[in-house]
Amino acid sequence: MFDGAAFPKPLEEEIFEQWLENGRESKIGYKYMLIIWDNYDDAYNPVYVEERENINRFERYENSTGRESLVAAYDLYSESRVG
Secondary structure: OOOOOOOOOOOOHHHHHHHHHHHHHOOOOOOEEEEEEEOOOOEEEEEEEOOHHHHHHOOEHHHOOOOEEEEEEEEOOOOOEEO
16 A cells, blocks of 8 residues: 555555554544654554544645654544545
8 A cells, every 4th residue: 555656665465454543443534544644753653533523734745844754644433535
């Protein structure tokens, strides 16, 4: 997943699926999972949010100059990508 020149490196599908499961199992009631690229750690990390408005607090990967940037956002239950 995330193969290609537009992304810093691939993400294993198994890890992605585990992150989705972890978000759904949380007692907090998250609705969305954000895939964040950490420039310092050179790694993807999941961030879970309850409201769609919280997605915008991260700068998109294509335009980012900071440490963390948003690569993609997903609805935890439909598993569809959020634009």
